Amino acid sequence: MSLKSKGLALATAVTVLGLVSCGPSDPDVPAETPVEPAAETSADTGIVEVMVEDYSFLAPPTMRSGWTTFRMTNKGEQPHFMLLYRLPEGTTFGDYAGQLAQPFQEQYDRYTSGELSQGEFLEQLGGVLPEWLGSLEGIGGVGLTAPGRTAQTTVLLEPGDYVMECYLVSPEGKFHNSLGMLRPLIVTEEPTGREAPEADIFITLSNYEMSVEAVNTAGEHTVAVHATENAEGLVGHDVHLARLAPDASIEDLIAWMSWIDGMRSPPPAEFLGGTEHVGAGRTSYMTVSLEPGRYAWISEGFASQGMLQECVVE
Ligand SMILES: [Cu+2]
DSSP, rough: OOOOOGGGGGGGOOOOOOOOOOOTTOOOOSSSSOOOOOOOGGGGTTTEEEEEETEEEOOOOOOEEEEEEEEEEEEESSEEEEEEEEOTTTTOOOHIIIIIIHHHHHHHHHHHSSEEEHHHHHHHHHHHOGGGGOOOOEEEEEEOOOOTTTTEEEEESEEEEEEEEEEOTTTSSBGGGTTTTTEEEEEEEEEOOOOOOSSSSHHHHHHEEEEEEEOSSSEEEEEEEEEOOOOSSOOEEEEEEEOOOTTTTHHHHHHHTTTOOOOOOSSSSSEEEEEEETTTTTTTEEEEEEHHHHHEOOTTGGGGGGGHHHHHHH
């Protein structure tokens, strides 16, 4: 469960950037989850296939450290993402599930049932969450991916204990991690030996701006996503690529990005992947295939504060 957005969901000022080209000048928690490796995986080479359904991940339980490319295929009927948090020393997967994911869901249930107002829910949330939350490390992971889509993201894994999760919200108001999309991952000392990919689109995320140096041509591109700082008190920044119908409302998409009342299927755009929370100083890479159309690079946590950029690919 992410901290980010806590309190930010109350932000009411919706800043919508003008439409720009993408030219260079534009600036019930399971105690244990099954861990069978997917048949297609090749974790030893640093290329990992991940299959997701509603609501599960099929991925190897251990991976090597170093640059690792995740190719995530969504076989479900809802969008999903694959967020990787490195756990602080002394914190276990069971702690994450029992001290963070479960109480977050229980508190959210009190909000969605009407027992708590939104203000009460957010105000009390900090009191039910563990202190070590701010020590999680955002390593990245595959961003929002539409049903039937495969998205590719490359991250630098360091040895340690991780959680892999998705916390989109089911139509019934349950975070996907409460429904099974939360599992442990161990990253070993053994290296993948891979290098970071070459990028031709560069996105920089800060508090609270998104700078996009992009090419607006159709075809395959590799996007370097760099976070210069963590959101205040939170884990990192994220960006996702959404393809919008010509008459779709960007305001509807911004509203959908808020976990507190949004993130329930179906979204008003098709998500083509992204990079999940990367902590300060880290870079993650995503490979995207652009066709002519209308797109938005958009942050999940801070879209309502202007962290988005629309673009048109001719
Ligand atoms: Cu999900």
